[in-house]
Amino acid sequence: MxxxxxxxxxxxxxxxxxxxxxxxxxxxxxxxxxxxxxxxxxxxxxxxxxxxxxxxxxxxxxxxxxxxxxxxxxxxxxxxxxxxxxxxxxxxxxxxxxxxxxxxxxxxxxxxxxxxxxxxxxxxxxxxxxxxxxxxxxxxxxxxxxxxxxxxxxxxxxxxxxxxxxxxxxxxxxxxxxxxxxxxxxxxxxxxxxxxxxxxxxxxxxxxxxxxxxxxxxxxxxxxxxxxxxxxxxxxxxxxxxxxxxxxxxQPLPSFDASKTTAPPGATSRLRLQRDRLLSALLQLPGVELCGPCPDDRLPNHIALLLTNREGQPLSGRHMVRELSRRGIAVSSGSACSSGQSSDSSVLTAMGVDPSRRQSGLRLTLGGWIGDDHLALIQERFAEAMASVDSSA
Ligand SMILES: Cc1ncc(COP(=O)(O)O)c(C=O)c1O
Known part of the structure; x- marks a missing residue:
């Protein structure tokens, strides 16, 4: 459902x-x-x-x-x-x-x-x-x-x-x-x-x-x-x-030996698979780029993206948050605690992301409440939201 x-x-x-x-x-x-x-x-x-x-x-x-x-x-x-x-x-x-x-x-x-x-x-x-x-x-x-x-x-x-x-x-x-x-x-x-x-x-x-x-x-x-x-x-x-x-x-979280492996296992293996499936689907859309480490080296529930339109112009992450929200998908641009503000991301700045792209960051973080049947819908609505942001830019 x-x-x-x-x-x-x-x-x-x-x-x-x-x-x-x-x-x-x-x-x-x-x-x-x-x-x-x-x-x-x-x-x-x-x-x-x-x-x-x-x-x-x-x-x-x-x-x-x-x-x-x-x-x-x-x-x-x-x-x-x-x-x-x-x-x-x-x-x-x-x-x-x-x-x-x-x-x-x-x-x-x-x-x-x-x-x-x-x-x-x-x-x-x-x-x-x-x-x-x-x-x-x-x-x-x-x-x-x-x-x-x-x-x-x-x-x-x-x-x-x-x-x-x-x-x-x-x-x-x-x-x-x-x-x-x-x-x-x-x-x-x-x-x-x-x-x-x-x-x-x-x-x-x-x-x-x-x-x-x-x-x-x-x-x-x-x-x-x-x-x-x-x-x-x-x-x-x-x-x-x-x-x-x-x-x-x-109580339900898996344990993790940080001295043996740098990446935690993920709250469930299903969650990690869902993240990987969703990420591959989103990366197929034109203008979507992964930001931060590759999937195996990042938090197992975490997707961070930088977005551009077909002409390579950065799209506004905040605008995407609003468009996705109108379509029933809750995400955030940058860190949620500061996403109410429109200032440049200090994290993207420290990573050397070009100033013109620092407002184009989007974060999707999954949890155990996501169903496998949500993934295709998220991809579909994501593509719609990108088109809408691009056309109104
Ligand atoms: C990495 C990190 N540290 C600290 C905090 C602050 O946590 P709290 O809301 O419990 O004060 C957050 C919350 O966004 C966080 O993501």
């Missing part, structure tokens, strides 16, 4: 799984107490919270003490970067040139603490240039942050290699794994990563909850004071139901 809207914007957010909705509802009804309270309602909530923590930790190969609950990846990233750097004497902070605005915004605050910020350049596919590693990890570098799965162009970064190099040099390493986690669960204790941010709503969990994973040795200064929850790192009454939802969302 074809839904009213075929949703191809999983990198922006995802619909919660039925098991997630059920888990949340159950906790809201039966364990709504404050987990810090000493009466029965509080104890029920505390027990429920602990069960979710244990389940989440097991799914991620972590200990419960490694988890800090936050409101989402934006907060996790700020806690990681500002909480570590405000504790230390200033040095150089290095981040990839293709970070999410959550990281660039936190980095901007580091400069007011006396830190210098340097961008790690990427190649034309959006992948970190490892030939720059020695130079960038020299003193005074004290902290590095690299996005694991790039949201706009799907590039997967060699975070294990970078993490090992940082660890050998005593440099703190943070990764924003928000887009990677939905494609495979990591084994936290086996990774050379000091801090990792993730968000539940990207993996069919609830909006409003995320995690910062922190290795035990990392010293962190909390950004806010209060009741001392989350081991004192993040005060505020815990969202017990949302954490139950996160635990339920992690």
């Amino acid at each position: 074809i839904p009213a809207e075929i949703y191809l914007d999983a990198a922006a957010t995802t619909p919660p799984l039925p098991s997630v909705v059920e888990a949340i509802q159950q906790v809201q009804l039966s364990a709504w107490g404050n987990p810090s309270s000493l009466h029965r309602s509080g104890l029920v909530a505390a027990e429920t919270l602990e069960r979710s923590r244990v389940s989440i930790a097991q799914h991620l190969g972590a200990g419960t003490a490694d988890l800090i609950c936050t409101s989402g990846a934006t907060e996790s990233v700020h806690l990681a970067l500002l909480g570590c750097c405000s504790n230390r004497s200033p040095g150089r902070f290095v981040m990839s040139a293709v970070e999410h605005p959550a990281v660039t915004a936190a980095a901007a605050q580091l400069t007011s603490l006396g830190w210098s910020v340097e961008l790690w350049p990427v190649n034309h596919e959006g992948v970190i240039r490892l030939d720059q590693l020695e130079r960038l990890l020299e003193p005074p570098t004290r902290m590095v942050s690299v996005i694991w799965g790039q949201s706009e162009v799907g590039a997967i970064q060699p975070v294990v290699e970078i993490g090992e190099a940082c660890r050998n040099r005593g440099i703190l390493f943070h990764t924003d794994a928000t887009q990677l986690l939905p494609q495979g669960r990591i084994s936290w204790h086996q990774l050379p990563i000091d801090l990792l941010s993730l968000s539940a709503h990207k993996l069919q969990g609830p909006r409003g909850v995320g995690l910062l994973l922190k290795q035990e040795h990392v010293e962190l200064r909390p950004l806010q004071g209060g009741g001392g929850q989350e081991q004192g790192f993040r005060s505020g009454t815990e969202p017990v139901a949302l954490l139950a939802g996160l635990a339920a969302a992690l």
